[in-house]
Each structure stands twice: as C-alpha cells, then as structure tokens.
Amino acid sequence: MPIILQTERLCLRQFTEADAPIIYHLNTQPGVLQYVPEPLLTSEEHAKEVIINIILPQYKNNLGRWAVHLKGNDEFIGWCGLKLLNNEIDLGYRFLPSAWGKGYATEAAKAALQYGHQQLQLKKIIAHAHVDNIASQKVLEKIGMQFVGEGIDEGVPVKGYASFGNML
Ligand SMILES: CC(C)(COP(=O)(O)OP(=O)(O)OC[C@H]1O[C@@H](n2cnc3c(N)ncnc32)[C@H](O)[C@@H]1OP(=O)(O)O)[C@@H](O)C(=O)NCCC(=O)NCCS
Numbered sequence: 001m002p003i004i005l006q007t008e009r010l011c012l013r014q015f016t017e018a019d020a021p022i023i024y025h026l027n028t029q030p031g032v033l034q035y036v037p038e039p040l041l042t043s044e045e046h047a048k049e050v051i052i053n054i055i056l057p058q059y060k061n062n063l064g065r066w067a068v069h070l071k072g073n074d075e076f077i078g079w080c081g082l083k084l085l086n087n088e089i090d091l092g093y094r095f096l097p098s099a100w101g102k103g104y105a106t107e108a109a110k111a112a113l114q115y116g117h118q119q120l121q122l123k124k125i126i127a128h129a130h131v132d133n134i135a136s137q138k139v140l141e142k143i144g145m146q147f148v149g150e151g152i153d154e155g156v157p158v159k160g161y162a163s164f165g166n167m168l
Pocket residue numbers: 031032033035036078093094095096099100101102103104105106107128129130133134135136138139
C-alpha cells in the first residue's frame with residue numbers, strides 16, 4: 001500500500017481491497033454522510049465493491065482518495081485526496097467523528113492541495129461543500145481555497161471553491 005504523503009501528524013496511503021471493513025465502518029458512523037449525497041453502504045462486501053470499482057481506478061496518475069492514519073499509533077481516521085471528476089480535479093475528505101475538531105481534516109487537505117499543485121503540477125483544483133456543511137467550508141477556507149459561487153451538485157445545494165496554487 002504505497003504511501004503518498006506525510007504531514008506532521010498524518011500519513012496518507014492508497015487504499016487496497018483489504019480496507020473494506022474500515023470504509024464500511026467510516027460510512028456507517030452517525031453524521032458522516034449527513035451532507036454527502038451518497039448511498040449508504042449495506043455491508044463490508046458492498047464496501048469492497050466500492051473500493052474495486054470506484055476507489056482503485058482513481059489511482060492512475062497518482063490521483064485518488066487516500067486513507068489517512070495517525071503517525072503515532074497508525075490508527076485509521078478517514079480519507080482525503082484528489083479525484084478526477086467531470087474533467088476537473090476535486091479535493092475531498094471524510095473523517096471518523098472521533099477524529100473531528102482536531103485539525104486533521106485541515107492538515108490532510110492542505111497537504112493534498114500542495115501535492116496536487118507542486119508534485120502533480122495541477123493548475124486548478126476544485127472542491128464543493130453542502131451549503132450547511134460549515135465545518136467543511138471552514139476547512140476549505142483555512143487551506144486557502146477561494147469561494148467561487150453556489151450551485152447544485154448531485155441534487156444538493158453546494159458552495160464551490162477553487163485553488164490555483166497561488167495561496168500556498
Ligand atoms: C468536514 C470534516 C472533514 C471536518 O473535519 P474536522 O477534523 O472537524 O476539521 P478541522 O478540525 O480541520 O476544522 C474544522 C473547522 O470547522 C469548525 N467547525 C466544526 N463544526 C462546526 C460547526 N458545526 N459550525 C461551525 N464551525 C464548525 C471547527 O471549529 C474548525 O474551525 P477552527 O479551526 O477555526 O476552529 C468532518 O466533519 C467530516 O469528515 N464530516 C463528514 C464528511 C464530510 O462532510 N466531508 C466533507 C464533504 S464536502
């Protein structure tokens with residue numbers, strides 16, 4: 001499982017099929033999908049299908065959603081990363097509630113944004129957050145992404161953000 005990035009407190013690595021139990025656990029925690037228009041996972045087998053059909057194919061060109069672990073004890077706390085979505089590169093993240101409010105999302109997202117601009121030479125990276133998802137909007141603003149307007153994404157009202165690499 002190749003490591004993509006390390007930060008002061010976190011290690012970001014590629015997922016493998018063996019991660020089905022932790023993906024299932026993450027997606028079924030109360031509140032995690034509150035602002036995310038995504039079907040609920042029904043089983044670990046379902047999570048494995050998502051890994052095979054959705055997550056692993058993103059790993060071309062060093063993109064993708066990466067598992068985030070604490071460096072100290074290797075505990076899995078969520079994921080963060082860059083996904084090719086409708087011809088744009090989208091920054092996204094999702095963490096276990098037990099890991100919220102400690103700055104981990106900001107730390108991981110900032111590193112993913114820097115990696116995208118500096119290592120992958122991406123000129124533009126976008127992100128969306130549900131209009132009511134204040135925590136996510138704060139993360140995007142703290143890492144220097146610019147608010148570009150409101151819209152509808154997969155049927156839900158969102159705030160759109162973009163980064164051109166000049167805030168890093
Ligand atoms: C969004 C999410 C990643 C934020 O994770 P986190 O670890 O709490 O983020 P951070 O600690 O780095 O920063 C969150 C910021 O939002 C603030 N915040 C959190 N909840 C808030 C709320 N309900 N209202 C206002 N601010 C809030 C925090 O105080 C913090 O800001 P601060 O550093 O200025 O104090 C996390 O809630 C999550 O995984 N949610 C479920 C999945 C999700 O919604 N993903 C994003 C889809 S766009």
